[in-house]
Amino acid sequence: MAQFIAHCRARGLSVTPQRLAIYHALLTSSQHPSAEDIYRRIRRQHPTISLATVYKTLETLEQEGFISKVTPLHVTARYDANRARHHHLICVRCQAIEDFSTEALEHLPLPQEVTGSWRILDYTVQVLGLCRECQKKERA
Amino acid sequence: MAQFIAHCRARGLSVTPQRLAIYHALLTSSQHPSAEDIYRRIRRQHPTISLATVYKTLETLEQEGFISKVTPLHVTARYDANRARHHHLICVRCQAIEDFSTEALEHLPLPQEVTGSWRILDYTVQVLGLCRECQKKERA
DNA sequence: GTTATTGCAAACATTTTGCACCAGC
DNA sequence: GCTGGTGCAAAATGTTTGCAATAAC
Numbered sequence: 556m557a558q559f560i561a562h563c564r565a566r567g568l569s570v571t572p573q574r575l576a577i578y579h580a581l582l583t584s585s586q587h588p589s590a591e592d593i594y595r596r597i598r599r600q601h602p603t604i605s606l607a608t609v610y611k612t613l614e615t616l617e618q619e620g621f622i623s624k625v626t627p628l629h630v631t632a633r634y635d636a637n638r639a640r641h642h643h644l645i646c647v648r649c650q651a652i653e654d655f656s657t658e659a660l661e662h663l664p665l666p667q668e669v670t671g672s673w674r675i676l677d678y679t680v681q682v683l684g685l686c687r688e689c690q691k692k693e694r695a
Numbered sequence: 696m697a698q699f700i701a702h703c704r705a706r707g708l709s710v711t712p713q714r715l716a717i718y719h720a721l722l723t724s725s726q727h728p729s730a731e732d733i734y735r736r737i738r739r740q741h742p743t744i745s746l747a748t749v750y751k752t753l754e755t756l757e758q759e760g761f762i763s764k765v766t767p768l769h770v771t772a773r774y775d776a777n778r779a780r781h782h783h784l785i786c787v788r789c790q791a792i793e794d795f796s797t798e799a800l801e802h803l804p805l806p807q808e809v810t811g812s813w814r815i816l817d818y819t820v821q822v823l824g825l826c827r828e829c830q831k832k833e834r835a
Numbered sequence: 836g837t838t839a840t841t842g843c844a845a846a847c848a849t850t851t852t853g854c855a856c857c858a859g860c
Numbered sequence: 861g862c863t864g865g866t867g868c869a870a871a872a873t874g875t876t877t878g879c880a881a882t883a884a885c
């Protein structure tokens with residue numbers, strides 16, 4: 556948390572009670588809360604905080620590399636009729652999704668602690684990166 | 696497509712032009728369209744179709760196992776302050792998300808065709824399954 | 836004092852629902 | 861004819877934006 560404050564100072568970001576509370580809520584939660592979850596939790600200490608502030612702060616924290624969205628895709632659902640196991644390349648810039656599949660990822664070694672308690676139905680690898688087009692645009 | 700029709704008949708699902716068009720649009724698209732994309736594409740042939748029908752049909756197709764959502768998480772964004780590489784166990788029943796990490800998944804062998812054209816920034820494995828609690832409830 | 840942040844309200848986008856009409860079986 | 865599907869409109873949900881008041885620096 557001291558490191559967080561130092562980082563904010565260094566980057567010219569105000570250190571506000573709201574910002575600290577939001578970051579603290581995320582740090583001390585193991586349940587991948589939604590913006591709404593965080594909002595409800597924080598409201599006890601900060602009764603006037605607004606959901607919009609939570610969203611804005613989460614965006615800032617993500618830009619600064621402190622947190623990440625667990626749903627890296629754009630919010631809108633995307634559908635797929637490809638029924639074979641395959642993985643996704645997701646362009647972080649233009650949101651394009653490309654399939655790939657490879658024998659090398661057919662039988663991932665999931666640890667015993669996972670297979671012991673969960674019943675596994677399926678898995679996919681989500682690779683984040685820049686597609687060929689967006690690499691060009693980044694250089695421009 | 697013939698197999699699709701046969702499956703619908705066997706399951707007591709009506710074979711409607713709209714349903715066929717939606718499934719066809721998905722089959723012949725490699726770009727993981729959204730509901731809106733499908734809607735716009737189909738409207739040329741079916742000018743009276745509604746977006747609600749597209750959504751309802753997509754849900755049916757998913758239940759029947761013909762398609763899947765590329766965003767398997769619930770629509771709301773979930774956040775994470777864990778900065779180390781880790782993977783997600785997602786319960787398909789209660790939406791819980793649990794982290795796990797293992798040395799075995801630290802350096803996944805991505806194929807040359809991927810690393811050759813995309814600039815890879817990160818990846819995570821998304822495992823879908825039933826958590827311990829929901830396994831119990833399923834049996835009940 | 837200046838700049839960034841907050842909190843409100845309103846807008847926006849996506850998805851779901853209720854219901855009357857219609858089509859498939 | 862019965863059942864399930866469609867299409868419309870309205871509601872619900874999640875997220876973003878504009879802006880004036882306020883707090884951090």
